[in-house]
Amino acid sequence: MTATAAGTATDLDLGALAGYLRSALPGGVAGELTASLIGGGRSNPTYRLSDGERAWVLRRPPYGHVLPSAHDMVREYTVIDALGSTAVPVPRAVHLCEDTAVLGACFYLMELVDGVPVGTVEQAGELTSDERRRLGFDFADTLAALHGIDPDAVGLAGFGRSDGYLERQLRRWGQQWEASRTVDRPEVAVLLDKLRRALPDTRFPGIVHGDVKLDNVLVSPSDRGRIISVLDWEMATLGDTLADVGIMLGFWDVPGEEPNPITRGLATLDGFPSRAELLDRYASARGIDLPDVDWYVVFADLKLAVILEGIARRHANGDTVGDGFDGVADMAGPLLTRALDLAAASSVPELRR
Known part of the structure; x- marks a missing residue:
């Protein structure tokens, strides 16, 4: 599921992601990662990610030209993590990765809500x-x-x-x-x-x-x-x-x-x-x-x-x-x-x- 266009990553490098998540997530990953793009959004690419036993949602900034301060994954993760104990229903925050070497950009994982x-x-x-x-x-x-x-x-x-x-x-x-x-x-x-x-x-x-x-x-x-x-x-x-x-x-x-x-x-x-x-x-x-x-x-x-x-x-x-x-x-x-x-x-x- 890895592709390139004009030298810019346009999809997820699942090998690099799996290697990172094995040590970053409690329990690591159970099996081979699969991912599919969740449609509907026109801004941040959003994926359904699974290791065969568990599933999450992965969010990352857009590919290519991104304006300063826009598409801030740290900001997004911070607020859903903070609101998790309030009356406002948000997905459970799972993990934030600020190391851009993994996927070329900061990203985070959150709960896959059955909605x-x-x-x-x-x-x-x-x-x-x-x-x-x-x-x-x-x-x-x-x-x-x-x-x-x-x-x-x-x-x-x-x-x-x-x-x-x-x-x-x-x-x-x-x-x-x-x-x-x-x-x-x-x-x-x-x-x-x-x-x-x-x-x-x-x-x-x-x-x-x-x-x-x-x-x-x-x-x-x-x-x-x-x-x-x-x-x-x-x-x-x-x-x-x-x-x-x-x-x-x-x-x-x-x-x-x-x-x-x-x-x-x-x-x-x-x-x-x-x-x-x-x-x-x-x-x-x-x-x-x-x-x-x-x-x-x-x-x-x-x-x-x-x-x-x-x-x-x-x-x-x-x-x-x-x-x-x-x-x-x-x-x-x-x-x-x-x-x-x-x-x-x-x-x-x-x-x-």
Whole structure:
């Protein structure tokens, strides 16, 4: 299962991995390692790994061009390890390898959760209307539970700085755009200017997931309205928790409006709560009054457009593995247009200007 392209590893070196895990894991490995790519993700390659007796999930950064601070496996491992004793359902952290000589990059192993994915229209369509409704509310409750955790209490006091988080985010994603763009899109500069002028104060600091969508959860096979695992913590940090709310809403499509190109109208399926119901449930679960969240939704669309542009660039360079990349290059434009439309209709004056 080892392959190379232009001198860059594009798959797992199972021989090197087995040699490493024999001494790194309690009990070593029982037999020959096998691995298969887990589909669905467009960012970090994710594999099902087995030694014939046990199975794990292996996560590693993308191959090829990777932007600074992006796809941080240490960060991802640290947060799931810290949250393992909380009410937020995460896979059990198994092992972190920071030795890049093994696979060419840092990677980690986590528990293989026996769960059902619901992140596409087709997958969510397999649920009943009642299951979709309960899933939507459990999604809001799970996010509220994450945001209610005291970072100090779970050993994440130094995981990031909530102070100045939004300013740093705008600067970071502006830099990411310049480093990864494949075409000129003046909308990015316009949106960044609007967001800087309308920058809100951080009222609710806490642990931020950074990529809140149904594609990053697994539900119980016996109760498909209940989340049993939250995945994909690569962008987690300490910051303004309402940034996660903006991402959640950005992926929560509204009937009659242009859908997110990733979710393709997923949340418009019968049974799912509306955006307003989702917000009410989240606010009630946290016991807070939410301010206007337009800023956060506009920012979420901009951020996703930048991420997709980076993925499109890696795909064009031949540095992606698996399927699901066709059309990614065309997704950034509609997201930027949607963000501009929301800003123009916002109740936040600085976003409208």
